[in-house]
Amino acid sequence: MLEEKAAFIKKAESLKPKLYIKRVRPLLGIPTDKLKAGDSTVFDFGNHFVGRIKLKLSSAGSHQDAPAFIKIKFCENKRELDEDAADYHGWISKGWIQEEWLHIDVLPAVVNVDRRFSFRYVKLEVIDVSSKFSLVVDDIEAETYTSANDECVNKYSGSREEEDLDRVSIRTLRNCMQEVFEDGPKRDRRLWIGDLRLQALANYATFKNNDLVKRCLYLFAGTTDDNGRITACVFTEPNVEGDDTYMFDYSLFFIPTLLDYYNETKDLETVSDLFDTAKRQVELAKECFGPDDIINDSDVMGWCFLDWNLRLNKQAGAQAVYIYCEKALVKLAKYLGKSELAAELCNDVENKVKAAKEKLYDKDLGLFVSGREKQVSYATQAWAVLAGIFDDEVNHEILNRLHEYKNAEKMVTPYMYHHYIEALIKSGNKKLAYDKMCSYWGAMIEKGADTYYELFNPENPYESPYGSSVVNSYCHAWSCTPAYFIRSCGLNKENLYNQLI
């Protein structure tokens, strides 16, 4: 198994993409201000980029008689410009805050800030010079990176609103496409499978860099633990290594990601290579079920992500994710001609579906419930619909009832919103799906987003699960799917109009 994993990693590394490099300068040129202690200047690059900056600095006044001490802050959106990192006391590392402190001993100087940042705005603040000289910024240039080829994307023509939704979606995906599909170029800058699955869908509709999906699948398959379990995320620096974080749903998502990849590419060789790894995830997940074919309540089954809503009970959602993924495995087994295995898996699917209908569906409410408290949530219904526990007609009714049900636990991430929209599409309610997409992602655009956020709760736009929005990521892969909805799922006015007539 170690040899096989090494071979997977080798294959993944052979697929490492080249990065497209583009040099950009601020939209409005370089102000000629002579900066003294306490002064600052903001450079607006006009759009969201991922890259490194180079500054040309000089002095005005007398000869520089002390090191110039500056702070450079990189901001993905305007709001961050005014946030004070000193106020941050959240639980994830301050190291993510995009700030650098630099001393420049000799001016003029070309200063290469050698870390990669994610930004539209760069704020340069002079902490101190001396009374005898000022700092002058002669030039600032960003060297920006992506492994997405802009030229591969077909132009989409639709309503102004749809074109905006599509454009920001593509920008988000593009800037997360680096040497792997990163979750966010600000944070965590690495490959998470939950993000990968959605990025791959948006990628098929736009950049079509299918080898990058393949690379990422092999990276996950090459970094399973001793049990063969897929990790939630893979590090590629300094060497490829799987994280020691495992999540019930994330491990299982290897399967539908592989299925989507096959559906797009018909690359049966890759499916054949990775099928055992995929199958293993169902075997491991199966251990979480009781004899009644119901998954143990979330408090005993380890972490199942689903959404960043910390009040969310995960039991029913996890059951649905399992069914969804096992069904994907059935398809893969069939593609590989493993009909006996496929039949076995189908049998298990039926048991889990039956148990779900009996024990997790509240007939009086007409909704799925989760956990001891019988919690009703968007996450649970969406996954139940995607899992196809009921047929499309009942699913349609469930989502309509959910829409009317006032006490349902809500969604806080674009990631969960994606699944809700997809559930609406699956159950034939494209009109509501379209409206929800426009209102949710559209609200970010109204707030000036060049890329979609990691977190967006319309009722509390600056919510953060990290204790402060200072470390929130505003270009986050799992929010990039509007282009997929618009281009691949027919969520656009033209299609909806055609359906209605």
Place this chain on the structure above:
Amino acid sequence: MLEEKAAFIKKAESLKPKLYIKRVRPLLGIPTDKLKAGDSTVFDFGNHFVGRIKLKLSSAGSHQDAPAFIKIKFCENKRELDEDAADYHGWISKGWIQEEWLHIDVLPAVVNVDRRFSFRYVKLEVIDVSSKFSLVVDDIEAETYTSANDECVNKYSGSREEEDLDRVSIRTLRNCMQEVFEDGPKRDRRLWIGDLRLQALANYATFKNNDLVKRCLYLFAGTTDDNGRITACVFTEPNVEGDDTYMFDYSLFFIPTLLDYYNETKDLETVSDLFDTAKRQVELAKECFGPDDIINDSDVMGWCFLDWNLRLNKQAGAQAVYIYCEKALVKLAKYLGKSELAAELCNDVENKVKAAKEKLYDKDLGLFVSGREKQVSYATQAWAVLAGIFDDEVNHEILNRLHEYKNAEKMVTPYMYHHYIEALIKSGNKKLAYDKMCSYWGAMIEKGADTYYELFNPENPYESPYGSSVVNSYCHAWSCTPAYFIRSCGLNKENLYNQLI
């Protein structure tokens, strides 16, 4: 004149010294602590050094899942370790505070901190890692620099106290000897003529790097202003350029520095090259005198440094410095056979001496007084003695009276102490000179000094003219002269004992 200055700079650059590079590691090895957010560790290199550090860092625990964010602080002495730079609101640039903020994206890493620092202690503080990993320092190494050749220094054998005074003196000089004689390797890291003059004296007694003195003399001669005035300090980066700071005494000190250099080397060619520049300083200084041959009071004559005591009146001291330097010019003129000029200068010296005796000497007090308030100060008496306004006998009495006079303005810098000690020696009071040297510089050694400080007021050890001791320099050239006193002036017990018997 421009061509001549360019030629001087060219000559100076041809004399740029090579730096001796030595790699050092902390005295007690590397602690193996696993550092979490808020933890810090101090590396003690065992002595004062000037150089760059290289860190080898790695992580412990899970795979690094966030940039490690660290702060590195360089301290010349132990007291600085506990000072908080955030408290600094003084009037010179925060840029001098020896601190660096670094993010390390990928561990393990070799981190070359590419700025030069002045330190014995290096404190590494972890601002943040993540809950999943710790930072480990595997190694730290300093690449240290000096243009002083340790092997040139003869061993001095004397009392334990004298050997300590000598050792710290040499260390101070050594670490200030870089590509020029720097004033202080922490701050300002450049060539000031007040420091150069004393460094050259200590250098003749120890390292004997006479070409470095020559280089510095040519740098000053090559960077005079349009009037031919010697600047107080010269920058060498990015190109050689004179500062636009001029001080009455500092410009004149070009002359005795050249004379001392000639006395040591008998290099008449350099004297011949630089004589006109030297002479010009007297011509320019002469403009500050009134028709009574008394210098205008300090408040009208621009800045004369003398000492960092901000209450000090500079009038009488400036008059004495002028006489001292004009006398040096007379000697240089004579060496070049310019007897007519020498006679002219002598005549001017006599006028200035006569005026000083009549108008600046208070017969009742038996002391020189300065300014409208007739201020009595150590600085004024010391310079009056060094200028030889009176003969040795009277000088001896003046300094004895000063010793008894309670209201004299005191000295705050080792620089001014140097001149006081030198005045005591000149007036034949070596015993008091010896005691003063031992008590003043010895008090710094008692406080644990590896090098002598820029500022040291025994009555207020943490005094700073900059608003806070955070930016004080603890290895400062102008305090390096005990080795000169001990080795060249006979300020040691053996010699004093021989004189007494």
